[in-house]
Amino acid sequence: MSEAPQPTLAIEARGLTKRFRRGTTEKLAVDGVDLRVEAGRIFGLIGPNGAGKSTLVSMIATLMRPTAGEAWVMGHNVVREARQARMSLSLNASAGERGFYWRLNGYQNLEFFAALQGLNAGATRDRVLTALERVGLNRDVKLRFGEFSSGMKRRLNVARALLVDRPIYLFDEPTTGIDPHSAMVIRNILRQLKGAGKTVVLVTHNMEEATELCDEVGMLYAGRLIRQDTPEVLRRHVPSSEIEVELRSLADSEVVTERLRSLSVVESVVPYGEGRLRVRTPSPEDDVRGLLLWAATGEQPVAGISVVRPELTDAFVRLVEEATGERPAPIAVSERGSPVAARIAHP
Incomplete structure (x- = not known):
């Protein structure tokens, strides 16, 4: 029974x-x-x-x-x-x-x-x-x-x-x-x-x-x-691969992009939606601290910085692959990743 x-x-x-x-x-x-x-x-x-x-x-x-x-x-x-x-x-x-x-x-x-x-x-x-x-x-x-x-x-x-x-x-x-x-x-x-x-x-x-x-x-x-x-x-089962940078103004996109590309830890910078940039680094969870310090000087026209968390569909693919050895197609493609964790805001 x-x-x-x-x-x-x-x-x-x-x-x-x-x-x-x-x-x-x-x-x-x-x-x-x-x-x-x-x-x-x-x-x-x-x-x-x-x-x-x-x-x-x-x-x-x-x-x-x-x-x-x-x-x-x-x-x-x-x-x-x-x-x-x-x-x-x-x-x-x-x-x-x-x-x-x-x-x-x-x-x-x-x-x-x-x-x-x-x-x-x-x-x-x-x-x-x-x-x-x-x-x-x-x-x-x-x-x-x-x-x-x-x-x-x-x-x-x-x-x-x-x-x-x-x-x-x-x-x-x-x-x-x-x-x-x-x-x-x-x-x-x-x-x-x-x-x-x-x-x-x-x-x-x-x-x-x-x-x-x-x-x-x-x-x-x-x-x-x-x-x-x-x-x-x-x-959290999927490692983060990007950091999102929120600009103070659309007009600052070009100058911030060039300054970010000059940093040794940055591998690439691409525009992502209005007033945002996506930055790829070797280890976003660790590298975000350095970018926060870089932006916190006040010399950078940046409103916020955050680690982009993978979507639930990414976690689904990873966990199914680990459990079954098969790699399923993603269930859905999300519009954008979810930037969370550390953020800054200038007064």
Whole structure:
């Protein structure tokens, strides 16, 4: 008999495995995953297509029976206590908008799904209107679903998940392929859920989104959980290679570039965005101290200096390679690195 789940965890999995068989062919989709999600946090699940993310979420949501291993949701076993586990969470499936009725408006669609959840007429009206307001669709209640934009459809799908009050919310790629405004609305909702003490599991391909929102992330590759930790700790597995210099003025770019190139420790200097330079040195973590002293004399028209941390996608590639010997393609290319650590600012 297995040990009892840890009481402080919202979600726990031990050796969770899923195999699919078709004739003589077998596919191992999830391979012995051990997972621990603390209550009241945003947990990100990242990995390329085919890594097993949606299959793992489906087993946690009791939609799919594990081949082996066990999982618990709020202490309820997802197989032996499937109903209690299911009533502890709300799932926002990535393809959920396919279930909406195109000839009904947003309110009518949510009214229908509220009835399926067993809400009475009085509670339904309040829950639907509140959900529509939270996703910013309260002014479009009479618009038919078929007339919605992609972003509006995705927001209505999130609203459906908000109809019920649950301790855990599972979101499977809620911001993929939608406009920036809709993505911002959905990310704010995830923050609000966390602020209300809820646990959020976010499946995403967006590494910047995971870094921004998640308290912890789990890296899934070929069905295996490669590593679970905070985004900052995971990014530290990749050595920094650059230092960013922030200029006081765009007009100072040329003179600062020439002065930096004259320093023996500097290997290269290139412009990077408006009013910034990227400097490559042999050891940025050590070399940044020398550049800070160089700039702190006040003779340099520099507003700040910082080490550029590698992105989460860089950490994913490094950790997968270390664990499997394979070098995966990066999940996403970020717009820019994240300059953190030491900074200066002249008065």
